[in-house]
Amino acid sequence: MDGDHLKTLFVLGAMLLSMPLSAAQLDLQLGEHSRTWQTEELLKHPQVQNITIKNDVSYKKDMVYRAVPVAALLSGIKPEDHLQAVALDGFAAELAAAPLLNGEGARAWLAIEDPAHPWPPLSEGKHSAGPFYLVWTDPQAGNISPEQWPFEVASITRMAPVAERFPALLPDPALKKDDPVNLGFALFQKNCLACHRLNGAGDAQFGPDLNIPYSPTEYFGADFLKRYIRDPQSLRQWPQAKMPGFSAEVLPEGDLELLVGYLKHMAGRKIKP
Structure with missing residues (x-):
């Protein structure tokens, strides 16, 4: 390659690097x-x-x-x-x-x-x-x-609301609207559904399904599950980990209890995708 070609390539490269x-x-x-x-x-x-x-x-x-x-x-x-x-x-x-x-x-x-x-x-x-x-x-x-x-x-x-699009996420319909499980379902939608599916339902593509084949309430002790939600890296560490921790300011202790309660409830309502 002659000098003129090298000079041209250098100028083009510099232009590309400087482009916004x-x-x-x-x-x-x-x-x-x-x-x-x-x-x-x-x-x-x-x-x-x-x-x-x-x-x-x-x-x-x-x-x-x-x-x-x-x-x-x-x-x-x-x-x-x-x-x-x-x-x-x-x-x-x-x-x-x-x-x-x-x-x-x-x-x-x-x-x-x-x-x-x-x-x-x-x-x-x-x-x-x-x-x-x-x-x-x-x-x-x-x-x-x-x-x-x-x-x-x-x-x-x-x-359309999540409950209409993904009925497999719904708690027992016999529960009252203000039942703690339904309150936990609302918290699940807000905090978990962006990354996780449950019973195969949802649009998430990142985290594991939270009910199939097992709910985390079945393989985590309750205290360890809460600790994991608060600070995932304190229990599991790997380079590609993406799950953020949910502080008490974001997810108050009472809300964390409700969220875990929803997951426990859904462990008894498995629907294979």
């Missing part, structure tokens, strides 16, 4: 209010602003983002609606609409990664949390779970 990340798009599938947002459009949104997230769930440090209130993007969505945020890697976060529409207290924001100023990688060899990342200010005010912070978001879709 490409812009992305976010698909909002909200019925008659569906639309697709481009990165550039969101960065020019009339409500876009800089926000500071203290001890960001994914980066484990304070972060500053250009962000738009999620409520400003959910045209036509009502508090009783149910949404699913799907990430580029297939992670599917089940989200009640009501917290996303809050204008005070725990407030949801869509952080937008500017291709000209990319965010740092989540860890060595990994991507950033972009192009879009659902973050919260004052999350403690709403007991916001780590599973309610989906990153690499590609779409947000209005869906």
Whole structure:
């Protein structure tokens, strides 16, 4: 290869390295209010602003983002609606609409990664949390779970409630609505369903099924199961472990009892997929 070709390749390589990340798009599938947002459009949104997230769930440090209130993007969505945020890697976060529409207290924001100023990688060899990342200010005010912070978001879709889509998750229908098992089922949807299936039901692609062939309540002693939920790495360690710990601020002790109670109940309601 002669000198001119080498020089051309060097210049092309330098240009590629200096190019910013490409812009992305976010698909909002909200019925008659569906639309697709481009990165550039969101960065020019009339409500876009800089926000500071203290001890960001994914980066484990304070972060500053250009962000738009999620409520400003959910045209036509009502508090009783149910949404699913799907990430580029297939992670599917089940989200009640009501917290996303809050204008005070725990407030949801869509952080937008500017291709000209990319965010740092989540860890060595990994991507950033972009192009879009659902973050919260004052999350403690709403007991916001780590599973309610989906990153690499590609779409947000209005869906039928989980109980309608996946009847295999349902507790005994004879139980009253306010039975502790049903309260535990609501906590399961909020904290577990993004990563785990149960009885083969759910859209998750990451963690193991929590009932088939065995429920963790059958192979963990109750105290060890609670400890595992609080701090997975304290019981099992491996390089690719992804399960976050659920602190008492996120999952109060009473809620943890309810969640384990739901899992115990479902151990008696196995339905093979």
